[in-house]
Amino acid sequence: MQLPPIVSTSEWQAAHERLVAKEKAALRASDALAAERRRQPVVEIETTYTFDGEEGRRTLLELFDGRAQLIVYHFMFAPDVHGWPDAGCPGCTMFVDQLTALAHLHARSTSFALISLAPLDALLAYRRRMGWDVPWYSSAGNDFNRDFGLTTDTRETFGLSVFIRDDDRVYRSYFTDRRGVEPIGTVWSLLDRTPLGRQEEWEDSPPGVPQTPAYTWWRRHDEYEEAAR
Secondary structure, eight states: OOOOOOOOHHHHHHHHHHHHHHHHHHHHHHHHHHHHHHTOOOEEOOSOOEEEETTEEEETGGGGTTOSEEEEEEOOOOHHHHOOSSOOOHHHHHHHHTOOOHHHHHTTTEEEEEEESSOHHHHHHHHHHHTOOOOEEEOTTSSHHHHTTSBOSSOBOOEEEEEEEETTEEEEEEEEOGGGGTTOOSHHHHHTTSSSTTOBTTSOOOTTOOOBOTTTTOOOTTSHHHHHO
16 A cells, blocks of 8 residues: 655645645635525425325325425335436435434524435335435325426436525525535434525525524433423
């Protein structure tokens, strides 16, 4: 194995400090990009999409579960397209394996759900196999996947969409796919994709966005309900 250059402690420290300076600059640039996302225009979703879920049929608005925001991961699971008779996309599976406990997102009024084209029975069977409890819905009975560009005549793809609601009106605020999905998965990186962000006072957010002191809202994922009471 070819190792990186071997140097003295002082040389390593100098190289490390140069690297850390670049990392901090990249972090500041990432914060500025997240602030820009919070100001990105939104588009109203005027179609009433209805999905099959464990609780029965639910509209896109109902997937919010009463919260202000909804993150949807468009999970590739379309057996007729890819020849997966009883399993979802390996890459999408890896993404869901790394998800945060959803209670942390719920604490910031943000719901999360998976949506796939496959029938609900296939989705729930695969979810049991993977040991997940993430809400998963089938769009087999509507045009959601095609309208959002996830299904075309030649292929099926994946991505991540963010929605925000105003009472019963739903708006799409953000979308990313391909390598844009790779850095997402922690509670912070997911919230950084939403219009409301982390909702902490240090953030550069539009007027009217709810904010609380940094860190003070954090809980263990099984403690949020008790804290709310």
